[in-house]
Each structure stands twice: as C-alpha cells, then as structure tokens.
Amino acid sequence: MIDLLTAPGLHDVPHGFAGRRGGVSMGIHAGLNVGLGSQDDRAAVLRNRELARDAVMPGAQLVTVHQVHSPDVVTVSGAIADAERPAADAMVTDRPGLLLGILTADCVPVLFADDAAGVVGAAHAGWKGAIGGVTDRTIMAMEALGARRDRLACAIGPCIGRASYEVTLDFAERFERDDPDNARFFAAGRLGHVQFDIAAYVASRLAAAGVGRIDLLEEDTYSQPDRFFSYRRSCHRGEADYGRQVSMIGLAG
Template sequence: MTLEILTLDSLPAKHGFFTRRGGASSGVFSGLNCGHGSTDQAEIVAINRARVAEAMGVAPDHLLGVHQVHSPTAIVVDSPMPEKPRADALVTATPGLALSVLSADCQPVLFADAQAGVIGAAHAGWRGALDGVLEATVDAMETLGAARENVVAVIGPSISQRAYEVGPEFMDSFMDNDPDFARYFINGTGDRLLFDLPGFGLNRLRAAGVGHAEWTRHCTFSDPDRFYSYRRATHAKEADYGRLIAAITL
C-alpha cells in the first residue's frame, strides 16, 4: 500500500502529515508506525521511517527528530544529530534536513516562513502547549531570521474536543494559568469535561503573532483506519500503540 500523506496548500514548504497507511508494521501497530519508543520491532520502525524519508526526499539520517518529553523546549538544528536531544520542537534554515515530530493524539505542528527560508516542527500535547512550546518554536525561528507575521503554522491530526474527556483537576491546571482558558472546556458526563486541544493550540499560535494558523480538522481518536491514538488504545486495553509522523523540509 502506498503512503497516505496529508498536505495543505497554505503551508509553503514540502511537508506531510503521514497517516498510518502504507507501513510495514503489524498487529496493534499495523501500518506506518514511526515510533522507536514503541515496542514494535526496531527494524520495522526503521523501514517505516526510511519510507517517510524517501517521500520527503532526504536520506534516512536526515529525517531528524527529538526525544519528546512534553516540554516547551525548541532547538535549532543545522545537521544530522548523533543522538536525539530531549526537546519537543526543532527549527532549521538548512536545506536537505527534514524536521519531524511523532504523535498519537497530541498536536503535530509544522511551521514555515517561505520568505526567510526557515521551518519548524513541534509536538504539542496539552502540557507542552500550556507551557509554551508553540511560542518557543516561533521564537527559535526568529533567531534564524524568520518574521512571525510571515510564519504559517498548521496543526495536524489531533484528538478533537468530542473525544477528549478530562476531569476537573485537568481544567484547574488551565484555570490556574488563565481563567479565560475556561472557554476551551465544555461539560461532559457527570463531573467530566471535554477539552478542545486544537482550539487551544490555534489560540496560542495566533496570540504569538503568526501570520496564518489552521488545523487540518482530522481527529486521531475517531478514525482508527487512518490514525493511531493513545487514548483509543488505552480504552481498548491494548498493550501499546503506534506513533504517527509529521515532517517538513526546505
């Protein structure tokens, strides 16, 4: 099966939000699992990642990523890295490198300033988004000459509000930061609430001053044929789950 790659005309750099279709993994990982942090066979994950690198037009070792830790840390890269640093976003102005992030409900966010020739990729779960990883990515792009008003940012497939049930203590984490964040929550069953992660991400990007921000409007939880989902796997009591990849290159 060929790879399925979601792209947007608004993002002015070669990029792709890859679905799970077209990979070599099997079982609960069936498809294009690109996460070495999963319990999938390492050699199969390497095959999947090589297919992504080929689709992006780079060598496998030029498909760069980080050891994601739900942090607000963004790093500047200009060459392949021997080891993955602990961070949640990368930016570069170096052609021939593909920046990538993994996700399975969290937001994969790709950035580009075509005029400056600067790109970025961020992994933004609720903690990273709340702590400022999206703003940190734009700040790092500025150090390479990007202008935030020229930056286009796109949020890829993520868990949607209708599927993201949380408890009141989760909402408290946001309210302690800014009471206005209550607008990203609606009532669920009992004391449960439903959180709008992509809506929150879009707000943070727009508040950071990017020129254009949008979400692809794909829900990872609700489409098992196309997307991996940590929450769906947890509900199904599966032993593990695959990781989707999003990538961008100059």
C-alpha cells in the same frame, strides 16, 4: 500507499502529516509506525521512517528528538543519530536537506514555515508542552534564524478531537488558572468531566503570538482507527502498546 495530508498555507514548502496507512508494521502497530520507543520490530520502524521521509523529501535526512512533553526547542544544523536524539519537543532549522519530524499519537503536531526567510520548525504539543509554551518558544527560535512571526504559516495536524478528549474538572481548572479565557476550550461532558479542544487551544496560542496564518486540519486521531494511531484509544482497548505517526517539514536543497 502512505496517507499524507498537507496544509494549503504551507504552499510549496516540503511537508506532510503522515497517518498510519502504508508501512510494514504488523499487529497492533500495523501500518506506518515510526515510533522508536514503541515495542514494534525495530527494522520495521526504521523502514517506515524511510518510507515516510521519501513521501516528502526523498533521500533527505530525517531528524527527530526524544520527546518528553516539555517546552524545549533545539536548533538543528545537521544530522542527529537516533541514539543521540536530544530531549526536546520542537525543532527549527534553516538548513536545506534536513526533514524535521515530530511523532504523535493524539498530541498536537504543529508545522511552521517562513518561506521567505528559509526557516522551518516542528513542534509536539501535548497538553503539558502546550500550556508550557512550546509553540511560543518555537517561534522565538525561528526568529533567531531570521524568520518573522507575521510571515509565519502554521499548520495543526491530526490530533485528538474535542469529542474524544474527556478530562476532569481539575484538569480544566489548571488551564483556567493560567488564563480565565481558556474556559472556552472546555465543553460540558458527563458528570465531573469536560471535553477539551486542544487543537483550538494551540491555535489560540499561535494567534496570540501573532503568526500570519494558521491552518487546522481538524482530523481526530482517536475516532479514526484505520487512519491514525491513538494512545488513548489503545489504552481504552487494553492494548499493550501503540504506534506513532509522523509530521514532517523541511527545506528543499
């Protein structure tokens, strides 16, 4: 069975944050690995993507992008072949039958919906994309399709939690130079380090942008190896590769 988490604020909009449970991958990728860029068996990855899609919108067209830790957003109007995925980290659409999918393995997945306007979006917010404004650009791209930010419901899915996300003081200073108020997202850690609450930072960007509702699922990918893939955990374990989970949202036909 696929472990599919949903957000109350997204109501009846087809969506879900899939974990690693279920799926056909084996070994270090065991479970529902959907990462085309992983070293997993490609047939297994493609089957996992079908299983994930069908858990949310059976038979829909799953659309993903080649994620590059940017603030770039694409407006999707139709199917995109896997080999032709554009380099971007967020997508928006107003077309029924398309399921937008964002892959993560510690970074922050954000799903967006203006149900009244019939517009949805999905963003991959690693730290570079988050500070670069990927969520702000997603909102603007949705507005171009007729959405209103005060009507937007946003959900922040499973990502690395503050207790698991140790960063250097230099890293924290980068965020504090951008906005001194960002110091509140860093808690004391061991000497020369602090703990970063990236989910809270992304939520604050959404709130500052004026979105109507924000849900945080508050699930730490690093500390739950049976439920989620984690890039940082795989590195700490010395594993050769890591799986990716998918967060999806779409408009029913």
